[in-house]
Amino acid sequence: MDYTDITVQMALVAFLAVFTLIRQRSKIAMMLYVIAFNLFFAYKLNGALMWLLPATACFNYALTQEMKTREGAARKALLSLLVVVDLGVLGYFKYASFFMNDVIGAMLSTNFSFASIALPVGISFYTFQAISYAVDVYRRRFDGDATLLEFMFYLTFFPLLLAGPITRAKNLIPRLRRNEQASSRMVWVGLWLIMLGVVKKNMLADYIGQFTSWVFDGPQGFSGFECAAALVGYPVQIYLDFSGYSDLSIGTAAILGFWLPDNFWFPYRSLSLTDFWRRWHISLSTWFRDYLYIPLGGNRRGTVRMYVNNIITMLVAGLWHGASWMFVIWGALHGLGLAIHKFFSRQLHFSFPSTLWGNAISWTLTYVYVCFAWSFFRAKDMAHLTDLYNKIAADFSMDYLVPFFNARTMWTVSVIAVMLTYFVSERQYLRLQARFVTLPWAVKLVLFIVCMQMALQMATEDVQPFIYGGF
Numbered sequence: 001m002d003y004t005d006i007t008v009q010m011a012l013v014a015f016l017a018v019f020t021l022i023r024q025r026s027k028i029a030m031m032l033y034v035i036a037f038n039l040f041f042a043y044k045l046n047g048a049l050m051w052l053l054p055a056t057a058c059f060n061y062a063l064t065q066e067m068k069t070r071e072g073a074a075r076k077a078l079l080s081l082l083v084v085v086d087l088g089v090l091g092y093f094k095y096a097s098f099f100m101n102d103v104i105g106a107m108l109s110t111n112f113s114f115a116s117i118a119l120p121v122g123i124s125f126y127t128f129q130a131i132s133y134a135v136d137v138y139r140r141r142f143d144g145d146a147t148l149l150e151f152m153f154y155l156t157f158f159p160l161l162l163a164g165p166i167t168r169a170k171n172l173i174p175r176l177r178r179n180e181q182a183s184s185r186m187v188w189v190g191l192w193l194i195m196l197g198v199v200k201k202n203m204l205a206d207y208i209g210q211f212t213s214w215v216f217d218g219p220q221g222f223s224g225f226e227c228a229a230a231l232v233g234y235p236v237q238i239y240l241d242f243s244g245y246s247d248l249s250i251g252t253a254a255i256l257g258f259w260l261p262d263n264f265w266f267p268y269r270s271l272s273l274t275d276f277w278r279r280w281h282i283s284l285s286t287w288f289r290d291y292l293y294i295p296l297g298g299n300r301r302g303t304v305r306m307y308v309n310n311i312i313t314m315l316v317a318g319l320w321h322g323a324s325w326m327f328v329i330w331g332a333l334h335g336l337g338l339a340i341h342k343f344f345s346r347q348l349h350f351s352f353p354s355t356l357w358g359n360a361i362s363w364t365l366t367y368v369y370v371c372f373a374w375s376f377f378r379a380k381d382m383a384h385l386t387d388l389y390n391k392i393a394a395d396f397s398m399d400y401l402v403p404f405f406n407a408r409t410m411w412t413v414s415v416i417a418v419m420l421t422y423f424v425s426e427r428q429y430l431r432l433q434a435r436f437v438t439l440p441w442a443v444k445l446v447l448f449i450v451c452m453q454m455a456l457q458m459a460t461e462d463v464q465p466f467i468y469g470g471f
Contacts, residue, residue, distance in 0.1 A: 010276065012252070015037055015121060015367035016255065016256070016398065018033065019033065019256065021086070022039075022348060023179065023181065023257075024181075026131075028149065029265050029427055030179070031149045031150065031152075031153050031176070031237075032149070034153055034157070034158075035149070035152050035153055035156060036217075037156045037158060038153075038156035038157060038161065039053070039054065039156060040124075041158040041161060042156065042161060043121065043122040044163070045120075045162065046120045046121055046122075049118065049120040050120075051155055051157070052120055052123070053120075053122075053126060053155070053161075053172075054152070054156070056086070056089070056126065056127070056155070057130070057151060057152045057156065057189065058081075058135060058148075059146065059157045060082060060086070060130040060133065060151075060155070061083045061148050061151045061152075063078055063081065063134070064082070064137050064144060065132065065144075065269055065358075066078055066081055067134070067135060068144050076138075076139065079134055080134065082131075083132050083134070083135075084093075084132055086130055086131055087127070087131075088125070089123075090124065090127045092117070093117055093118075093119050093120060093121055093123060094118055094123070094124070094322075094323055094353065097117055097323065099166070100347060105153050111457065113307075115409040118231060121161075121162060122161045122162050122163065124320060125160065125161070125163060125164040125166055126155055126160075126408060128157070128287055129154070129155055129160075129166055129168075129169075130155055131291065132166070132168055132169070132287060132291060133151070133154070133155075133159075133168075133169045136168065136169060136170070138220060142168075142169050142170050142173075146169065146173050150173055150176055150177065151173075153176060154167075154169055154173055156177070157172070157253070157258075159248075159249040159250075159256075160249055160253075160254040160260075161254045162245070162249075163242070163245050163246075163249075163260070164246070164249070164263065164283055164284070164286075165246055165249060165250070165260060165263040165281075165282070165283035166283040166284055166287050167260055169281065171259075171260065171261060172258055172260070175257065175258055175259070177259075180257055181257055182254065182255055182256065182257035185255045186255070186257065186259065187254070187255050187446065188436070188437045188444065189251070189254055189437060190250075190251040190252065190253070190254030190255035191251065191255070191444065191448060192251070192433055192436050192437070193247040193250055193251030194247070194248055194249070194252065194255075195250075195448055195451045195452075196244070196247045196249040196450060197206050197244040197245065197246075197247030197248035197251060197446070198244070198248070198284075198455045199244075199451060199455065200240040200243060200244030201240065201241060201245065201248070202260075203454060203455050204418060205237050205240035205241040205244060206242045207410070207411070207414060208233050208236055208237045208240070208411065208414055208415060209241070210238055211229075211230065211233065211408065211411055212230045212233045212234045212378070215227055215229075215230035215388070216230060216234070216378050216379055216380070216384065217225045217380065217384070217386065217388045219384060219391050220387055220391065222391065223391070223395055223396075223397075223400055224391050224392045224393070224394060224396035224397065224400075225369040225395075225396055225397060225398075225400035225404055226388075226396030226400070226404065227388050227391045227392045227395075228392050228396055229408075229412075230388075231371065231375055231388075231392075231405065232371070232415065232421045233411070233415050234269075234371075234374055234375070234378050235370065235371045235374045235393050236415050236418050236419060238323045238374065238377075239267065239268065239418075240418065242264070243263070243264040246264055246452055248262035250262070250263065251434060255387075261283065262282060262406075263282050263283050264280060264281070264282065265277065265278075265279045265282065265426070266279060266422070266426060266429075267279035267280035268367060268370075268419075268422045269363070269422055269423070270363070270366050270367075270370075271335040271359055271362040271363055271414065272341050272345075272366055273334065273341050273366060273369065273370070274336050274341055274342070274345075275366075276337060276366060276380040277334075278337070278369060284317070284320075285317075286347040288313050288316070288317050289313075291314050292312075292316060293309055293310070293313045296309040296312060296313070297309055299396055303346075303347065305343065306342065307339040307343070310334060310335050310338045310342070310423070311332065311335035311338075311339060312335070313335065314330055314331045314332065314334045314335030314338065315328060315331045315335055316331070317331050317333020317334070318332065318334070319329045319331065321377070324381075325381075325382075326376050326379055326381065326385075327376075327377065328384070329376045330374075330377040331375050333369075333372075333373040333376065334373060337369055338372075338381050344373070349396075360457065375388070423469065
């Protein structure tokens with residue numbers, strides 16, 4: 001879905017106009033209207049597989065309602081059944097081919113090939129939302145009194161459907177019940193986030209991603225310097241792509257009257273890997289913390305168990321991103337990195353001093369490690385990644401710097417400019433956002449039109465899908 005496409009823009013404007021009129025008259029009519037639009041949106045993404053979404057909603061709602069009436073073992077059994085079925089459906093669509101071909105096929109040394117299965121877009125996100133709702137009701141952290149319409153609205157809400165952020169019921173359903181209109185500040189902050197998302201995705205991520213894709217998909221055809229440049233560029237690309245989508249989602253929801261938590265908060269300013277996961281894909285990292293890491297025992301069952309729980313959680317997080325050994329390795333690297341950081345900080349009580357140089361060392365180590373792990377995340381397989389690093393080792397020379405800059409001036413400037421924004425403080429960003437909100441509405445409208453026009457002008461002919469839309 002391209003938010004800068006004029007057809008999409010007009011559809012959203014028309015949807016918002018009708019939504020505003022209906023919401024003032026009837027909450028039930030508003031929910032029915034939004035659910036119908038959500039399912040239409042799901043159909044445009046998934047075709048006939050769209051029916052999996054309402055089926056998931058009805059199944060989870062029915063079992064959760066039944067679970068509310070039970071206690072003890074029966075209550076736990078219903079929760080277990082719900083989780084097993086949800087994960088079973090997710091596992092079939094996402095991992096059946098990988099398991100049969102890459103795992104069983106390798107073990108049996110057979111050429112048998114299991115047919116690939118179409119992956120419904122967004123299934124990982126709405127499955128995790130459904131499970132979080134059931135677990136929160138089971139733990140009595142959410143009252144679970146939502147009606148079927150409210151639950152269907154929550155699970156199918158179109159700004160979240162493609163790639164999250166994963167939203168908890170307590171953040172959306174209470175405001176839905178109150179049927180509150182969006183305040184003027186919510187509307188303008190939402191517009192700010194939409195503009196920011198368009199700039200990140202359509203003006204920068206797609207442009208940077210063209211070159212990084214060429215290199216990662218065929219490193220042998222590029223110099224060692226170009227391969228190194230792609231290693232530097234991909235972390236920038238994935239941040240712009242996914243945080244851009246999150247900005248669009250959160251901004252659209254704000255205009256509709258729903259505040260959603262931040263999903264990215266200056267992740268590349270992190271001074272440790274632990275800090276990175278408090279800032280990167282916050283909705284996913286907190287989901288794994290609350291529904292996997294803590295149930296495994298967290299840090300309550302001894303030091304060794306804490307390290308093991310960290311590694312298991314990140315292995316699962318890696319596999320969640322896709323059915324590939326490269327994602328598993330990426331998760332293992334982060335799990336090992338988290339365990340090492342906790343060993344030094346908790347057991348050895350070692351950390352770099354909070355001085356300019358101490359923070360610089362901490363930031364450099366964290367950023368380099370994160371970028372190194374991203375190379376496993378992006379590469380098709382180990383053969384391609386090995387070729388990439390071999391090319392850098394054998395053919396890297398600073399003599400390529402000037403020719404590369406001359407050939408890819410805009411690419412280089414874009415990457416460097418984005419990396420410089422890492423050092424913009426949270427306070428400076430919030431001041432800039434607040435300044436935009438206080439501008440006259442006409443000025444904001446002009447800025448929005450200029451932003452969208454620039455995105456249309458700079459957009460590549462082949463718009464790249466959102467990276468996390470494939471997960």
